[in-house]
Amino acid sequence: MRTTSAPRTDRKPTSSHVDAPGLAKRDLLCEVEAVSVRYPIRRGFFQRIVGHVGAVESATLELRRGETLALVGESGCGKSTLGRAILQLEPVAEGRIRLLPRGGDTPGASRRALARIAQVVFQDPLGSLDPRWTVGDLIAEGIDVQRLARGAERDARVRELLAQVELPADSFHKYPHQLSGGQQQRVAIARALATKPELIVLDEATSALDVSVQAQILNLLRDLQAEHGLTYLFISHDLAVVGQFADRVAVMYLGRIMEMGAVADVLAEPGHPYTRALLGSALRVDPEARIETIPVLTGDVPSPRNPPSGCRFRNRCPVAMPGCAALPYGMTGSLHDHQVAACLAGNSA
Numbered sequence: 598m599r600t601t602s603a604p605r606t607d608r609k610p611t612s613s614h615v616d617a618p619g620l621a622k623r624d625l626l627c628e629v630e631a632v633s634v635r636y637p638i639r640r641g642f643f644q645r646i647v648g649h650v651g652a653v654e655s656a657t658l659e660l661r662r663g664e665t666l667a668l669v670g671e672s673g674c675g676k677s678t679l680g681r682a683i684l685q686l687e688p689v690a691e692g693r694i695r696l697l698p699r700g701g702d703t704p705g706a707s708r709r710a711l712a713r714i715a716q717v718v719f720q721d722p723l724g725s726l727d728p729r730w731t732v733g734d735l736i737a738e739g740i741d742v743q744r745l746a747r748g749a750e751r752d753a754r755v756r757e758l759l760a761q762v763e764l765p766a767d768s769f770h771k772y773p774h775q776l777s778g779g780q781q782q783r784v785a786i787a788r789a790l791a792t793k794p795e796l797i798v799l800d801e802a803t804s805a806l807d808v809s810v811q812a813q814i815l816n817l818l819r820d821l822q823a824e825h826g827l828t829y830l831f832i833s834h835d836l837a838v839v840g841q842f843a844d845r846v847a848v849m850y851l852g853r854i855m856e857m858g859a860v861a862d863v864l865a866e867p868g869h870p871y872t873r874a875l876l877g878s879a880l881r882v883d884p885e886a887r888i889e890t891i892p893v894l895t896g897d898v899p900s901p902r903n904p905p906s907g908c909r910f911r912n913r914c915p916v917a918m919p920g921c922a923a924l925p926y927g928m929t930g931s932l933h934d935h936q937v938a939a940c941l942a943g944n945s946a
């Protein structure tokens with residue numbers, strides 16, 4: 598019996614391909630090991646906890662220094678929760694998250710220490726920028742909190758950051774509402790850069806922008822990454838953007854990682870029916886000839902309060918079979934660093 602991602606001789610190695618076993622520890626910025634994050638469900642006058650939402654279940658991944666790892670999946674699958682857990686904004690119920698910044702000091706429990714290493718940019722810049730603050734003060738907040746610079750030195754650093762995100766110098770004294778959506782997002786990026794972090798979580802950071810502005814912001818992010826050696830966790834529901842922007846991708850469904858690998862590999866040869874459905878693309882059932890088209894994803898995502906047993910995708914899966922209800926979760930395969938969640942259809946193909 599071969600696994601979903603058993604050796605395939607026809608798969609071309611990609612330029613971004615890195616062999617996981619040979620990867621030196623110093624190339625890792627973050628290790629996420631079997632992490633589960635659960636939100637309590639509260640009921641009644643006394644807000645008693647009556648259950649839990651398994652927002653992220655048993656997620657294992659790593660962030661490699663200087664790369665862009667995309668987290669992709671439908672709304673509610675746990676992308677933001679996993680990003681928040683990595684930023685230590687959400688407690689981990691099970692598993693372990695380790696940040697390995699340059700210089701080797703792990704940030705420990707202090708939020709302030711962590712802010713030097715990891716920052717976040719959200720989808721809605723106006724929601725994350727206090728409307729009463731000037732752009733200069735908004736960008737300087739991290740510098741002020743961390744006491745990195747004061748007075749003229751601080752202002753000079755803010756002007757440098759404005760230039761880095763290609764905002765005019767006179768934005769310094771403006772207020773967020775005086776800027777366009779794209780400019781506001783540039784302020785949010787400058788704010789994130791201010792503490793010279795190593796990791797930036799981009800949580801749907803370009804999703805609300807129109808296509809041309811989105812392209813400009815993605816270009817800017819790419820330039821900043823090259824210049825500062827930044828690592829990005831790029832959270833998105835848009836596989837097309839992920840295909841252009843990320844090096845590797847982790848596909849999530851109902852709290853679980855279903856597939857992970859170099860973007861080129863995952864998009865060219867999606868190994869899990871969920872990834873294929875998300876792509877809405879052709880499925881190669883038999884490498885010789887037979888082509889079978891998988892319909893684009895239909896139906897609603899089940900509630901994470903009560904997920905299906907076995908494979909969580911089974912009730913929407915076009916190739917589901919009875920055994921899927923009892924299939925234990927696990928990622929298989931490591932050839933070309935491409936891993937796929939256990940799948941009965943894949944095993945029998």
Ligand SMILES: Nc1ncnc2c1ncn2[C@@H]1O[C@H](COP(=O)(O)OP(=O)(O)O)[C@@H](O)[C@H]1O
Nearest residue numbers: 636650652671672673674675676677678679901
């Ligand atoms: N603070 C919270 N309290 C309770 N449930 C939450 C909370 N935040 C998110 N959830 C639930 O956790 C699941 C994952 O949410 P989220 O991580 O925001 O998904 P995504 O970012 O992929 O859209 C969803 O079912 C969502 O309703």
Ligand SMILES: [Mg+2]
Nearest residue numbers: 676677678800
């Ligand atoms: Mg989200």
